[in-house]
Amino acid sequence: MSVASTEDVLSRWLPFRAYTGAEPGALPLYCLPHAGGAASAFRMWQRRLPGVAVQPVQLPGRESRHREPPYERMEPLVSDLADTVLADVEASAAGRRYALYGHSLGAIVAFELIREIRRRGGPAPVHLFVSGSDAPHLTREDGPPVRDMNAKEVAELLRTLGGTPEWLLSDPDALAMIIHAVQADFTVKETYVYRDEPLLDLPISLLTSSADPRVSPLKAAGWSTLTSAHFAPYSFDGGHFAVLEQAARTHAIVAEALRPWV
Template identity: 55%
Template sequence: MTDPERWLPYQASAGAVRLYCLPHAGGSASAFRSWIGAVPGVSVRPVQPPGREGRHRETPYEHMRDLVADLAEAVLADVAESGGGPYAVYGHSLGAMTAYELVRRVAAVGGPAPVHLLVSGCGAPELCGGLEGLVPIRQMTQPQIAELLRRLGGTPEWLLDNEALLGLVLPPFKADFTVKENYRYVPAAPLTVPVTAVAATDDPRASVADVAAWEAHTSAGFVLNTLMGGHFAALEQADLTRKYLASALAPWR
């Protein structure tokens, strides 16, 4: 049995609906720590994948199916422990892909469906597999990975220039990008869960059109919100993102 406390490192705050937040590749639960208590009526639950922060001694996943199998178990256990109330799932970039596959996994095992799926920084699932034109990340040298991170954005330059510190953060980053490289979308019927998406106008990894393509993956309603900025705009403009999330979850708050 998967221990939910390993996946959910922060104590649950008050809120009528729980929101499980999944980080981007190489990211951690701390990316959403400041969100706790910042969305009225919502108990923000940052998710901690293995291989980082308090779970740094654990081996990260390299395949989506293994990741979502254990994550679904942890989320469903936490939902049951909370009394079985409504919950939603949000993910940014790789976290959005994981959130989508998590919803599918929950349905496959007969668990209670979330009331909403929220995604940002990621095109529709059929557009997100692999890293076309790049050497597999497992074959890259540390300088090559540093240059990749520099091009992707979101990693401070002082960290990229420090070989010792960079070496500490590379294992989860490599594993997460291996998950992405190994991911192959398997077509399925649209979700019966509403979807809210956040796109950024200048995101080189997920255009507004690619994010808008999520609409085909739900039969329960779709809303697209747009921010000015690049790939990490949803995190950099967290106040606006939380506003969109709060609006999407208004019926359950």
């Protein structure tokens, strides 16, 4: 792949790559959004973590990539994402060090991304942060497939979860702009199959919320069984998006965990 084509790929997956505000050599933190979410969910995290270059990830089918078809399966998603992260890590001045943050579906994607990079012999992240998600081996989607829902049903699901402006859910034209990505992302989750592999050898921080309608505290705690390294749980008051709504506390947790690396 030429330098020009590599830069084009990185700019599509990491649309705010040039705006981190971080000094050279800062630790990249790749942030993976929730189902239907976009890179803008983490845009305001940039310049909030000293020594850390926050890199919000943009998946196809939304915002700057709205013309691209979204993924509907985990395997091709993490394969292409691994290409991007490894290329960016190699290009950074952080000495092949990086960290991952995933919220909701993004937590499962981050977990599988680490395992894909490990299979390739690439560098593991120094830390994994997960929020809004049951552990991968315990997650289940018991309701009707979101891909089979009509627009009204999808809007009601998003309304229950919170985090989506009511004006968007109430406007059929606006909803039509995001519904395909939402349904595709939920299909990634609904068709996901966990497979046993060796434990991760890196610390995991788990951020849960007291009133999250899609996460079981017991199943979320299962993340602790997926690493042989340190595990740190944190609890927030609020719903599915409490970690984004209470960003200052989330930033403090992330900054403290990454302190040895920045």
